[in-house]
């Protein structure tokens with residue numbers, strides 16, 4: 001029988017191949033370094049995926065992950081991808097409740113940066129940025145009812161040895177914020193607020209964008225942007241030394257923080273369950289008892305269908 005690949009049978013599950021292939025590359029960077037245990041953990045990550053068939057409301061049948069073992073190493077691309085999906089899923093699940101309790105609230109999306117530090121100074125820089133963020137939230141001009149913040153670090157292409165840490169913050173503001181007496185902050189005022197809180201002389205770069213309240217797609221895009229993984233796997237793969245230093249610097253630092261009223265709806269805890277990520281899917285009942293097992297085949301960078309053991313036995317006996 002010809003090999004059957006997951007991405008051919010279920011095109012929506014294509015990302016698994018890409019993510020697991022990236023995990024292969026990152027784990028190799030950790031091999032025989034101080035992070036060798038991460039190499040070992042990552043080697044076992046998602047080697048086998050077991051799916052059930054579920055049907056949606058319209059009767060459309062698709063694969064739903066039933067079991068898998070994930071390594072949970074912070075920079076494992078496969079785990080990061082699952083984690084990000086999970087966090088987005090959590091937020092989207094909470095959103096109707098938030099909007100129910102604050103029907104007129106609006107959201108703005110903020111990106112806060114600082115002058116690029118040396119990668120070796122990243123830990124210290126992030127501590128300082130976090131302190132500055134706390135100061136921002138304590139100022140009386142700060143308009144938020146609630147916020148959720150994530151840390152992203154990219155490598156600086158033009159300056160070797162330097163990194164570009166920044167915060168993405170999704171801020172919920174009262175409806176009146178955009179009105180005349182609502183305390184609206186222009187881009188310049190945000191820069192000033194961030195500059196004072198950082199206690200620096202230069203003008204740090206700040207991007208502000210309001211999220212169209214009626215546009216569900218814009219809201220989801222802003223949520224995805226906020227909760228996407230903090231380090232791009234492609235960058236880490238391209239620059240092994242950068243990844244190793246980053247791993248040292250980011251060790252035990254927090255990736256996500258939630259403040260204000262959003263704390264009532266969202267947890268900043270690391271998701272433990274990386275299997276069930278989609279509410280709708282999770283409630284769907286499997287349409288058959290049968291489970292579909294796929295194994296990672298490193299040589300071709302694809303998940304391949306594994307025949308159930310019983311079937312193999314039958315074939316060898318016949």
Ligand SMILES: [Zn+2]
Nearest residue numbers: 045071076079
């Ligand atoms: Zn993993």
